Amino acid sequence: MSSPRDVPLRAADHDFRVRVYPADEPLGATLVWLHGGAFMFGSLEMAEADQVGRRLSAVGITVVSVDYTLAPLDGARAFGGAPDDVPDDPEPDRPRARFPVASLQTVAAFDWAVEHARDFGGDPERVALGGASAGANLSAAATMRLRDRGTGLPHVLALVYPSPHDGILPPNDELAGLLAQVPPEFIFTPEIRSAINRNYLPDAHDPDGYAFAGGHDVTGFPPVLIVNAELDSLRASGEAFAAELAAASVDVHVERQRGALHGYLDEIGHPAAERTLALLADAVAPVDPRV
Template sequence: MSRMPLRTRLFTAVLDRLGHDTVENLDLEEIRRLRAAVAPTRAPYTWVTGAVPRGVRIEEATFEARDGHGIPVRVYRPAAPGPHPVVVFLHGGGWVLGDPRGYDPLSGFIADAVPSVVLSIDYRMAPEHPAPQAALDCVDAVRWAAGAAARFGGDAERTAVCGDSAGGNLAAVVCQVVRDEGGPRIAHQALLYPGVDATQSFPSVRQLANAPVLTLSSINAFLELYVVRSGLSREDPLVSPLFAESLEGLPPALVQTADLDPLRDEGQAYAAQLAAAGVSVRATTYLGAPHGFMSFPGATVCGPQARLELATELSRHLGTDRAVPRATGGR
């Protein structure tokens, strides 16, 4: 295990002091207020988060889920002429927090660097909607994208799913469900420090119980709200994709983990199981990085490199044959 760089230690200390690690102490009103809190997309904030690239257009859309509920979507369109591949992006936040707007810099980066049309899904969250609602919304989102991509200059024949943390969990679940139910085709899955084991069976969960950004107590609180209250078993693949009966036939994968993250071991284990099932996998663990580091590349040493790896892998599997190496964490 490596040491965290000074700039990352300072940033995460401030982040934790501001209360982003206390979901276990929040009531529903406070959860909803925290969901709505989004960092401004201007300097000096963008020195840490990265800026939305110039030329990327952001639009709003909605699709109808299987129960008739309207699901908001934030759409990022690159400046380059299309049609472009489509990346369905699933935000993190423990299935409880988070909002597509909070991921504007990362989603905008993907749109510009691949280039691609990014559809960021505002899926329903716990505690109002425990498992498997978020997963079902995200499956429905991929199916909607297959029919709606052309509206946004997208090519539905080249679709990937990408998610971080709880969104990485959902991306993995989506790939399994879509495979089992016969499509649509997903060309690639990018899982950024995903949570894939709700049983918490791996050592890093305890070894890094007091890690910055994400602690064991917060993980337990998220699981309580999303999984335990649902009545689903913690080993149900809809909440723990690591326990799927088979991983054969899943899309090629990028699995990025952080070595100072309680979820590190389960992400690495999922990558290993994908590879053992014959799935093409690129797995990278970033040293000195905590959970969530892709959202604050300017406060890390490795964040820009991890973003470039993400764009390169998406580009390779989606047939754009290029990823633009842009700075994502500076001024």
């Protein structure tokens, strides 16, 4: 495998970087990828970022992993409830910022990947965009920005355990029954989700869907892959977003990873992670390149 390399970028008055994983034997496709972490955690070193870059580049897809500016840690109190439970900032000297900084950086990273696709054996018309959890939300919202800008869309939008709506959507009976069997520490409650979202977008003002694409007009979106975790209170949002896409005549492929909890892509070798990596590869660089 070719060694990954970091490229410094700047957008929304903040420095950030992308880490490029060049394809060993390029198939012409590129994936701009964003890790999760409630908008305030995560790094390029976490498996959810690095595993995707290494595994997909090994099968011919160049991956551009985005080290976007994280939101402040204020919202971390939702996970513990007391100031002493808030984790120390691993990079205290690095600026943090709320919406719209990471959203604008996602667009800038996509633009950079399109501009430089040929440098890595790629086709500028075959640059996909995607991410996991908060990274999926950033990808979906950036696609809304790109659509409205009218200067080119991702070839494919790939969302892994996304929650594109601002808040927890009520589960149906099937999901509610499954969640009742999940230990509480693995569940996103409405209170936790609200704290995360208000930390990222304090005033909840999002008329264009540039923070949370769910519930907005998604007409004109590119083909979308959505992979949900079965035992995830955020799954209702992913499924509702798939329905919104289909209602807008957008091609959407939805998969559910049975028995999986939110965040499984951050575990190397997890069966659901292995299946999801295969789904990502097939969506971004299908065997028939005309698809």
